Amino acid sequence: MTKSEANHAGRLYRVGNHWYLDTALLQTIARRMTVEPMQGGYQILAPAGLVRCVPVSGLALPGQTGELYRCQGQRQDQDIGGRLRKLAGSPDVIGGEWEQWPSGAMTPTPARACCGSCAVGGACGATPPAHDHEPRSILERLIVSETLGTVDPRMVTSTAIAIYPAQHAAPEWACGRYHECIASILRFPDLAADDWIVLLDVRTGRFVPTWGVTLDRQRTGMLTEILQLALRLADRAARKGSALPAQPSRQTPGAGAWQFAAELAPHNGTCERCPYRLGSNLRCPVCRQWQLHRKPAPAAAQSAALATFLREQKELRSLGTTVLTSLAEAIADSHARNPHEPLTDRFFLQLERDVLLAQQPHGLAEPEAEAVLDIAELSPLEPTIAVGSPGHGLCETCETALESLGAHGIGCPRCADDEMKAMESHL
Numbered sequence: 001m002t003k004s005e006a007n008h009a010g011r012l013y014r015v016g017n018h019w020y021l022d023t024a025l026l027q028t029i030a031r032r033m034t035v036e037p038m039q040g041g042y043q044i045l046a047p048a049g050l051v052r053c054v055p056v057s058g059l060a061l062p063g064q065t066g067e068l069y070r071c072q073g074q075r076q077d078q079d080i081g082g083r084l085r086k087l088a089g090s091p092d093v094i095g096g097e098w099e100q101w102p103s104g105a106m107t108p109t110p111a112r113a114c115c116g117s118c119a120v121g122g123a124c125g126a127t128p129p130a131h132d133h134e135p136r137s138i139l140e141r142l143i144v145s146e147t148l149g150t151v152d153p154r155m156v157t158s159t160a161i162a163i164y165p166a167q168h169a170a171p172e173w174a175c176g177r178y179h180e181c182i183a184s185i186l187r188f189p190d191l192a193a194d195d196w197i198v199l200l201d202v203r204t205g206r207f208v209p210t211w212g213v214t215l216d217r218q219r220t221g222m223l224t225e226i227l228q229l230a231l232r233l234a235d236r237a238a239r240k241g242s243a244l245p246a247q248p249s250r251q252t253p254g255a256g257a258w259q260f261a262a263e264l265a266p267h268n269g270t271c272e273r274c275p276y277r278l279g280s281n282l283r284c285p286v287c288r289q290w291q292l293h294r295k296p297a298p299a300a301a302q303s304a305a306l307a308t309f310l311r312e313q314k315e316l317r318s319l320g321t322t323v324l325t326s327l328a329e330a331i332a333d334s335h336a337r338n339p340h341e342p343l344t345d346r347f348f349l350q351l352e353r354d355v356l357l358a359q360q361p362h363g364l365a366e367p368e369a370e371a372v373l374d375i376a377e378l379s380p381l382e383p384t385i386a387v388g389s390p391g392h393g394l395c396e397t398c399e400t401a402l403e404s405l406g407a408h409g410i411g412c413p414r415c416a417d418d419e420m421k422a423m424e425s426h427l
Contacts, residue, residue: 011095012084013061015102016194018212019080022095023066026053029087041069046087049074056210057201059160062102063095070210100194101156138237139202141275142230145245146176150186151197151223159203162196162212163227173274173284177229177246185222200227207231233275242270242277254348256377258282261291261343264381288343291381298386302332305384306375315371323362330358331376335387342380342387351376 010025021029026042029035034045044051053069061068073080085091096102136144136153139161143153149170156162165188176182191197191213201208207228215223233243244262248255258280265279274284279294281287299305307328310316316324334354340346355376359369380387 009088009090009093010065011061011063012081012088012093013064013095014081014097015061016099019071019084020056020061020068021053021071021084022061022064022068024064025084025088025093026066026069028089029084032087032089044087046083048083049078051080051083051087054210056199057160057203057208059101059157059199061095138270138275139230139234142233142237142243143227144171145174145275146226146230146233147174147186147223148176148182149174150182150188156199159201161200161202163198163200163223164196165191165193167193173281173287175245175276175281175283176226181222185218188219198223198227200231202231237270237275242268242280243275245274245276245281245283253352254282254343254345254377256374257343257348257381260378260381261287264291264294282343283345288341292342292387295383299384302335302386303329305382306331306379309375309379309382310372313371313375315367319362319364319368326362327355327358327372330354331379334376335380335385338388347380347387348377351380 009028011022012025013020026035026044029044033047035042036045038052041055042053044053052072054072056068056070059068071080071084073083085093137155140153140155143151143161143163149168150166152164152166152168154162154164188197196212197215198212199210201210207224209224209227211220237243245258247258247262261282262277262280265277268278268280268290270276271278271281271284271286273286274281276284276287279287279290282291303325307324310319310324310328331351331354334351338347338350338354340350352373355373356369359372364372379385
C-alpha cells in the first residue's frame with residue numbers, strides 16, 4: 001500500500017494504554033463489516049465482539065483524517081490494537097504510538113521530568129516557580145479554584161482542556177462552592193500523575209466531556225457539577241467582564257466582609273492572579289491589596305470612628321455610651337494587634353474571637369451580639385479604619401510580607417524605599 005493509499009484508508013494510533021482511530025479508518029472498516037451509531041459515537045460489530053468508538057472532541061493527532069475516536073473493547077484484557085489492524089485489513093495503518101500525547105496535542109507531564117524546574121523549562125535542580133503564578137486561562141483558573149486545587153487543568157489545544165489529578169497544594173486564592181465535600185470526595189490516589197481524567201471540548205461553551213478514566217459515581221458526579229459551574233462562570237466573565245467567587249456561609253468569620261468587598265468593586269475586571277473580579281476574592285493577595293490600597297488616610301481616633309459605626313446600627317441604639325465605647329476600643333485594639341495579614345481567613349478568625357471575648361462582660365442579646373460582629377467584620381473595608389501596623393501586608397512589587405518597620409524583600413527597590421520611610425517615621 002502506498003503512503004497516499006494508507007492516508008486515504010485512515011490511521012490508527014496508540015497513546016498510553018488507549019487506542020484511537022480517525023473517521024477515515026472507521027469508514028474503511030465500515031466497508032468490511034457493520035458499523036452503527038451508538039450514544040454519540042459508533043460501535044463496530046466485529047466477529048470477536050463489538051468495539052465501541054467514543055468521539056474525542058477538540059483533539060487531533062498527526063495525520064488524522066476527520067474526527068478522532070477512542071476505542072473500547074468489551075473486556076480490559078482485549079488486544080484492541082491487534083483487532084483494529086485486522087479489521088482495517090492492513091498492518092500499515094499505524095499513524096503513531098506514544099506513551100503520552102505528542103507535542104501539540106497534549107502538554108508534557110511534569111511528573112515525568114527529573115525535577116520540578118526542568119519540567120517547566122528551567123535549569124535542572126533550580127527552585128520551580130509557584131504554580132499559581134503560571135499563565136493560565138480564566139477557565140483553567142476557575143477549575144482550579146472551584147475544585148479547591150484537587151485537579152490540574154491544562155489547555156491541550158485551543159479548543160480542548162484536559163483535567164489531571166493535581167500534584168501540588170491548592171493556591172491561596174482557591175475558594176470553591178463545595179468546601180465541606182471536596183477534600184473528602186475529590187481525591188485520586190488510584191490515578192497516576194499522567195492519567196487524564198476527562199477532556200473538555202470548549203468550542204461550544206457547553207459541558208462536552210470525554211472521560212479518560214472510569215471514576216466512581218460520587219467523584220464523577222461532583223467533578224461534573226464543578227466543571228459545568230466553571231464553564232458557566234467563564235461564560236459570565238466573558239460577557240460581563242468578571243465573575244464573582246462563592247460567598248462563605250453566614251457563620252464563617254468574615255462572611256460579611258466578602259459580600260461588602262464584592263459591592264465595593266462593581267466595575268472591576270478580572271484579577272490578574274485569581275479568576276474572579278478584582279477585589280472580590282479575599283483569599284487572593286492581589287484582591288486584598290486592592291481593597292487596602294483604595295482607602296485614604298485612616299481617622300486619627302480609631303475608637304471614636306468605630307463607636308460611630310456601632311451607634312449607627314439600629315440594633316445597638318439601646319446600648320449605652322460606655323458599652324459602645326468599650327466594644328469600639330476592643331475592635332480597634334484587635335485591628336492593631338492582629339498578627340495575621342489583613343482580610344485573610346485567619347485575620348477574621350482572630351477578629352471574631354476578640355470581639356466575642358469583648359462582648360462577654362456586657363451580656364448582649366443575640367441580635368445585638370450579631371450586629372457588633374457584623375460591624376467588626378465590615379470595618380476593615382471602611383475608608384477611615386486602619387488594620388494592622390504600618391506597612392503590614394504584601395509588597396506590590398516582590399510580594400514579600402511587610403512588617404512594622406518596613407519590608408525585607410532583598411533586592412526590591414519598593415521594599416527598600418518603604419523600609420527607609422518607616423525608619424524615618426520612628427526617628
